[in-house]
Amino acid sequence: MTPAIETRALSKRYRRVTALSEATITVPEGRISALVGPNGAGKTTLLRLLAGLARPTGGEVAVLGSPPRQDPAFLADIGFLAQEIPLYRRFSAEDHIRIGAHLNSRWDGTSVRKRLESLGIPLNQTVGTLSGGQRAQLALSLTLAKRPRLVLLDEPVAALDPLARRQFLAHLAEAVAEGDLTVVLSSHLVADLQQICDHLILLAASKVQLCGDIDTLLAEHQVLVGPRKDTTAIERDHTLVQAVRTARQTTLLIRRNGPVIDPEFEAADVGLEELVLGYMGQNAGPVPAHLTTIGEDK
Amino acid sequence: MTWVVWRQHRIQAYFAAAALAAFAVLLLVTGRQMASQYHSALTSCTASHTCANLANTLILGTPVVSLLVTLTVVVPCLLGLFWGGPLVARELETGTNQFAWLQSITRSRWLAVKFGWALLAAAAWGGAVSALVTWWSSPVNALQSQNFQPGQFDIQGIVPVGYALFAVALGITAGTLIRRTLPAMAVTLVVFTFLRLVIGQDFRSHYLTPLTKTFSFLHHPVLPTGSYWLVSGGVVGPGGRLPSSPLHGGLNVSFGGVRIPVGSTPRACQTLVFQNPLKFTSCLASHGYHAVITYQPAGRYWAFQGIETGIFVLLAAALVAVTAIVVVRRDA
Numbered sequence: 001m002t003p004a005i006e007t008r009a010l011s012k013r014y015r016r017v018t019a020l021s022e023a024t025i026t027v028p029e030g031r032i033s034a035l036v037g038p039n040g041a042g043k044t045t046l047l048r049l050l051a052g053l054a055r056p057t058g059g060e061v062a063v064l065g066s067p068p069r070q071d072p073a074f075l076a077d078i079g080f081l082a083q084e085i086p087l088y089r090r091f092s093a094e095d096h097i098r099i100g101a102h103l104n105s106r107w108d109g110t111s112v113r114k115r116l117e118s119l120g121i122p123l124n125q126t127v128g129t130l131s132g133g134q135r136a137q138l139a140l141s142l143t144l145a146k147r148p149r150l151v152l153l154d155e156p157v158a159a160l161d162p163l164a165r166r167q168f169l170a171h172l173a174e175a176v177a178e179g180d181l182t183v184v185l186s187s188h189l190v191a192d193l194q195q196i197c198d199h200l201i202l203l204a205a206s207k208v209q210l211c212g213d214i215d216t217l218l219a220e221h222q223v224l225v226g227p228r229k230d231t232t233a234i235e236r237d238h239t240l241v242q243a244v245r246t247a248r249q250t251t252l253l254i255r256r257n258g259p260v261i262d263p264e265f266e267a268a269d270v271g272l273e274e275l276v277l278g279y280m281g282q283n284a285g286p287v288p289a290h291l292t293t294i295g296e297d298k
Numbered sequence: 299m300t301w302v303v304w305r306q307h308r309i310q311a312y313f314a315a316a317a318l319a320a321f322a323v324l325l326l327v328t329g330r331q332m333a334s335q336y337h338s339a340l341t342s343c344t345a346s347h348t349c350a351n352l353a354n355t356l357i358l359g360t361p362v363v364s365l366l367v368t369l370t371v372v373v374p375c376l377l378g379l380f381w382g383g384p385l386v387a388r389e390l391e392t393g394t395n396q397f398a399w400l401q402s403i404t405r406s407r408w409l410a411v412k413f414g415w416a417l418l419a420a421a422a423w424g425g426a427v428s429a430l431v432t433w434w435s436s437p438v439n440a441l442q443s444q445n446f447q448p449g450q451f452d453i454q455g456i457v458p459v460g461y462a463l464f465a466v467a468l469g470i471t472a473g474t475l476i477r478r479t480l481p482a483m484a485v486t487l488v489v490f491t492f493l494r495l496v497i498g499q500d501f502r503s504h505y506l507t508p509l510t511k512t513f514s515f516l517h518h519p520v521l522p523t524g525s526y527w528l529v530s531g532g533v534v535g536p537g538g539r540l541p542s543s544p545l546h547g548g549l550n551v552s553f554g555g556v557r558i559p560v561g562s563t564p565r566a567c568q569t570l571v572f573q574n575p576l577k578f579t580s581c582l583a584s585h586g587y588h589a590v591i592t593y594q595p596a597g598r599y600w601a602f603q604g605i606e607t608g609i610f611v612l613l614a615a616a617l618v619a620v621t622a623i624v625v626v627r628r629d630a
Contacts (some may be wrong), residue, residue, distance in 0.1 A: 103401035
């Protein structure tokens with residue numbers, strides 16, 4: 001089966017800045033993939049390249065089996081929701097539904113109306129007067145009304161309060177359960193992603209750090225806690241992701257190659273948040289001050 | 299997509315339609331009055347054989363309406379600013395293009411429909427205003443023969459359609475390149491005004507080689523007929539063309555529409571200016587001077603309208619091409 005997304009050494013350079021460097025990822029069909037990474041890691045750039053809103057400066061990208069292109073058939077299969085939630089502020093939800101009906105060959109306006117009614121979002125009020133959460137719900141409903149095969153969401157829940165966030169993700173999970181849909185969802189909020197995602201793409205410093213099935217990735221990693229001692233032996237057998245050493249204790253995050261046999265170290269399973277923070281910390285330098293913001297609301 | 303364009307811009311369309319309707323009513327009412335005023339004046343002057351002097355005695359219309367008609371010269375520019383400027387820039391500014399460009403419609407089609415309707419509307423509005431002004435001006439044109447003169451040429455006939463197409467295309471292109479509405483409007487205003495002035499003042503008179511006419515100072519000048527356009531005039535003597543000079547003692551002597559640079563004429567003649575202008579011109583003639591004008595004859599009016607419209611339509615077409623390339627190729 002062709003993966004929903006496949007890139008090879010995908011790069012995007014703006015005049016001086018490299019926004020994305022040699023990204024090679026694969027997202028199989030039917031997955032909900034979490035795209036995580038610190039600010040400026042290239043998440044938005046990657047999503048825009050996949051949606052065809054930006055052109056790569058290097059590498060290859062195949063979305064649903066072909067490079068993103070200006071073609072009604074391709075566009076019909078892609079749903080994209082930008083971070084700013086771009087909607088026409090002076091138009092109502094109903095106007096947007098009708099615009100969608102005019103611009104798409106496949107369009108399910110009824111589902112949008114039903115969904116908005118169940119959420120208590122007025123159809124005839126201008127979008128500018130809706131709350132951030134209501135706008136995000138409307139935008140997601142419109143994105144899904146195209147009945148796309150791939151949905152790309154750029155930090156859709158960043159601006160939402162916890163309740164709205166939960167509603168939004170529930171809405172998304174429902175849509176995925178209903179149909180043959182692949183989702184890539186970027187976010188800072190690892191805890192939220194853990195509930196609905198089964199695939200992870202981790203970006204840091206414009207590079208892909210991890211890409212794969214979440215359960216597999218978690219099983220491959222382990223946290224080792226032990227006394228302060230030389231860890232060369234462990235580092236030789238396994239891949240060290242992150243090491244935190246205090247006066248008495250050493251904490252290691254490793255990618256395992258087989259079982260760890262060092263009685264002085266206690267092995268523990270890794271959570272998604274730990275894993276993500278471990279890889280981000282690795283790239284952030286010795287004082288990862290900005291990491292304190294990860295996992296918090298923006 | 300047409301429905302979307304209509305939904306997005308119907309308020310502007312209503313507003314512009316209302317303004318056009320009000321303008322049309324005003325011109326139709328005052329135009330009829332003016333036409334009947336002109337015809338009754340013509341009837342009475344024919345009876346009294348004084349029609350030769352009619353242009354100097356009859357004042358047609360009211361100053362306010364005449365001023366308003368003259369001001370229609372800014373209509374194409376306003377269309378460029380308020381229709382062209384925001385058309386794409388507003389979407390780029392608010393990011394709504396990311397919504398539009400991910401519906402199942404290609405960017406080129408999206409742009410083509412938006413641009414197409416904007417140009418059509420520009421041509422319709424520019425053409426309607428111009429048609430009204432042209433009809434309203436017909437008694438004035440007949441009386442004053444000035445519709446080839448800069449100012450009148452620019453608001454009558456078909457050139458306003460060309461200007462409107464160009465202005466709207468310029469607004470859209472500026473908005474696409476700059477991605478912000480207000481700066482795009484400012485650039486549109488500056489570039490449009492600059493090009494109109496340069497083309498009107500420096501290029502228009504050269505579309506076709508002007509004709510030349512020489513007047514002897516001894517005879518009453520026989521001017522070209524109809525609404526010809528006087529391009530230049532001067533006095534030529536044995537030593538060539540007289541340089542224009544500041545007015546001599548505040549005196550303005552002109553002959554057949556040609557201003558005589560009194561300060562550059564022979565001293566012997568200059569002293570006669572104060573005694574008798576006729577003696578002055580005879581003196582110039584006896585010193586070998588004559589007046590020369592270059593002009594565009596009235597018969598070339600529509601050729602000039604066509605050429606000028608063509609230039610602006612071609613410029614607009616070039617802008618359409620640039621915008622299409624930028625929208626399709628550039629990252630959103």
